[in-house]
Amino acid sequence: MEDNRQAISDNFCQLVQKDYIAPKVFVEPCQVEFFYEKFKQCYPMYKNPRGQCLIINIYQITGMPPRRWSDRDTDALKQLFEQLLFNVNVYTDSTHDLSIQNLKQIIKNFADMKEHEEAQSCVICLMSHGEEGYLTTKEGDKILLDEVFTMFNNLNCPNLAGKPKLFFIQSCRDDPVNGPAEDLGIRLSFSLGDEKDGNDSHQYTQSDNNSHFKPQKYQNITSNNSQIFYHIPSQCDMLIGYPTQKGFIAYRKPEIGSWYMNAIVQIFSKYAHNTDLCAMLNMVNSLISNEVTNTGKKQMSEYTSKLTKPYFYFFPGLASDPLEQTEFLEEKKKFDSLNQIDNLIPNKRKRVCLDVGFDNEYYLCDSNRVAADQTDSNIENLNRNSQRNKIIDFIGQRAVGYWKHIAREMDMNENQIVSIERNFDYERKIRIVVDLWLKRNENLIGKQEDNVLKLAKILSNCKLNKIKNELLELFSV
Numbered sequence: 001m002e003d004n005r006q007a008i009s010d011n012f013c014q015l016v017q018k019d020y021i022a023p024k025v026f027v028e029p030c031q032v033e034f035f036y037e038k039f040k041q042c043y044p045m046y047k048n049p050r051g052q053c054l055i056i057n058i059y060q061i062t063g064m065p066p067r068r069w070s071d072r073d074t075d076a077l078k079q080l081f082e083q084l085l086f087n088v089n090v091y092t093d094s095t096h097d098l099s100i101q102n103l104k105q106i107i108k109n110f111a112d113m114k115e116h117e118e119a120q121s122c123v124i125c126l127m128s129h130g131e132e133g134y135l136t137t138k139e140g141d142k143i144l145l146d147e148v149f150t151m152f153n154n155l156n157c158p159n160l161a162g163k164p165k166l167f168f169i170q171s172c173r174d175d176p177v178n179g180p181a182e183d184l185g186i187r188l189s190f191s192l193g194d195e196k197d198g199n200d201s202h203q204y205t206q207s208d209n210n211s212h213f214k215p216q217k218y219q220n221i222t223s224n225n226s227q228i229f230y231h232i233p234s235q236c237d238m239l240i241g242y243p244t245q246k247g248f249i250a251y252r253k254p255e256i257g258s259w260y261m262n263a264i265v266q267i268f269s270k271y272a273h274n275t276d277l278c279a280m281l282n283m284v285n286s287l288i289s290n291e292v293t294n295t296g297k298k299q300m301s302e303y304t305s306k307l308t309k310p311y312f313y314f315f316p317g318l319a320s321d322p323l324e325q326t327e328f329l330e331e332k333k334k335f336d337s338l339n340q341i342d343n344l345i346p347n348k349r350k351r352v353c354l355d356v357g358f359d360n361e362y363y364l365c366d367s368n369r370v371a372a373d374q375t376d377s378n379i380e381n382l383n384r385n386s387q388r389n390k391i392i393d394f395i396g397q398r399a400v401g402y403w404k405h406i407a408r409e410m411d412m413n414e415n416q417i418v419s420i421e422r423n424f425d426y427e428r429k430i431r432i433v434v435d436l437w438l439k440r441n442e443n444l445i446g447k448q449e450d451n452v453l454k455l456a457k458i459l460s461n462c463k464l465n466k467i468k469n470e471l472l473e474l475f476s477v
Helices: 002-019 032-041 070-083 100-111 145-151 198-202 259-271 277-289 322-344 377-384 386-398 400-409 414-423 426-442 448-461 465-474
Strands: 051-057 086-092 121-127 134-136 142-144 165-170 216-220 227-231 238-242 302-305 351-353 361-363
Touching: 032 400, 051 070, 051 100, 070 086, 070 121, 070 259, 100 142, 100 145, 121 145, 134 145, 142 145, 145 165, 165 259, 238 277, 259 277, 277 302, 386 400, 386 426, 386 448, 386 465, 400 414, 400 426, 400 448, 414 426, 426 448, 448 465
Parallel strands: 051 086, 051 121, 121 165, 165 238
Antiparallel strands: 134 142, 216 227, 238 302, 351 361
């Protein structure tokens, strides 16, 4: 009877999963000004990709109940870290053999990946049943979590030495001797003004206001050729997030997934654009503390940090060298000064011709296009079509820091990009790029709406989904 009941339950669960459509995760992009302000105080996070992400989810374990709805966590985490510009590698027991030896080998192979050498960070998400210090494998064996962490220390994984390694664990942390503990919470009585509906207890209400390493160096003078070494601990620059405290159970929510991974996706997608990692995990703790089961059980997440820099920001949506961006800022100041002089002496403007595939002329120091010589053919073309100017102004105000990525998506060659970079002030580069692209497409596409749709696709390829959505809304496409 028990077997039949379990079979019926499993079939129902598979039916629900078959019809399930994962909700879309949208990560708020970072503003380039915030990037300039913070990148010198934190871990470098500007490459595309930032690094590698490993997601392992064991759904069905021999002799244990299935971890229902855990596939929701896998889908959401994959979307989240892809939008945070990580290459995501997913392993589940439905597609891979996750017995203890294979699981260890998968993690070891991931730690040994050559791609870590060029990476700036690494993320590992492990989801299964478990107990304190252990994760349960497909066949019910236990893998020691410390063994996993050791695979990524600075001795065993030198390609990630000094780079942040983020671990997020979803499993119970039962005491191996005394078994699992349940947190019944405590009830406090005090006035908070107007009483809210009970459903709001699951809503997050916190206010919105809320080189990789430079360790001590020593010189080896025992050999003929002196060498400089970095002296760092064998295990540092790690952060480990747990769904619950030592000895306690971790819960999942029907049709949603685990409380903890759902909270991480919710908080990171909303706040990663301007909030430090540890601050976000404090928000996750707050969100988890507000959850409660239908039988009154509570849960409290926690994390341990061995990070060594003041801040860790994901900088979602941005992928450019901060040293290069610093040069852009200096360039902007220089051309701002030239523009002020240029306003006093309008006849001294320097005319630049982009003879690298486009038949257009622009003024070097004129950021206000219509203030230039009205006989210039480029300005006449700009004024001829107000909708095109509207597109240029819209992108120019929102995508200043992304101009190179957009230019490459528009199939501009490197010579054209270099010419624009050398000859135009910081804020004007993106406007020139969009203007040239629109001119090139005027003879190919008759309808302006087609240009908007093509431009929206380019923005999407650059991970600028928020700007893309605003563009489509502005032009009602």
